[in-house]
Amino acid sequence: DVKVTQSSRYLVKRTGEKVFLECVQDMDHENMFWYRQDPGLGLRLIYFSYDVKMKEKGDIPEGYSVSREKKERFSLILESASTNQTSMYLCASSSVWVGAITGANVLTFGAGSRLTVL
C-alpha cells in the first residue's frame, strides 16, 4: 500500500559532498514537492514540480536543486552539503483532482529521509 517512497531513511554525509534524495510515487500525481522539517520551524517548502521537467522554487531553495525527468520520480540534490542542511526531508505528491476533494491540494507524504551532515 506504499504510495510515496523515499529511497533513504537515514543518511550521514560529510560537508561538501553531493547528496541525492530520491522520491517515487505510484499514484500518477501531477504535483510533487520537497519539504524540510526542523523543530520549531515546521515544514518549509524547498521546491515543487507540477509536471515533468517543470519546477518552481519554494520558500527556501538556496543550496538545493531538483530534477523531474519522469512523472513518478522527483529528486532533490544538494550540490555541496553543509551542516545547516542537516534535517528531515519529506517528499510529497498531490493531484488537484483527487477523489471528491476537487480543487484542494491534498498531499500524500513519504516517510521522510533524515540527513545528517558532519
Place this chain on the structure above:
Amino acid sequence: QKEVEQDPGPLSVPEGAIVSLNCTYSNSAFQYFMWYRQYSRKGPELLMYTYSSGNKEDGRFTAQVDKSSKYISLFIRDSQPSDSATYLCAMGDFGNEKLTFGTGTRLTIIP
C-alpha cells in the same frame, strides 16, 4: 508575522480527556483547511479537511473553522494513547499548488 501560527506545545493530557488544538492565520485568501497527523519517524498523513466555516465531525475528531476570526481548531474526544503524535494544521487556496503549514503541536496522551 508568520502566515500561520500554531502553539508548539508539547501538550500532555490524560487518556479520555478532550483535546483542543488550534491555529490562527493571517491570509484571508485561504479557502480550505486541513489537519495532518504525524507519528514519530513517519511522514504526515491527512486527518481531516474542510472548506467552510463551521464544524466537521469524523468519529472522535471535529474540525472547526471560523473564517471571520481566522481561527481553526481540531478537537479530539475520548483521547487515546494512539492519538499521541504531532498535529499540523495546513491551509491553501484553490488553484495554488502550495500549502502553508503550521509548525505542529506535539501531543502526548497519558494512559
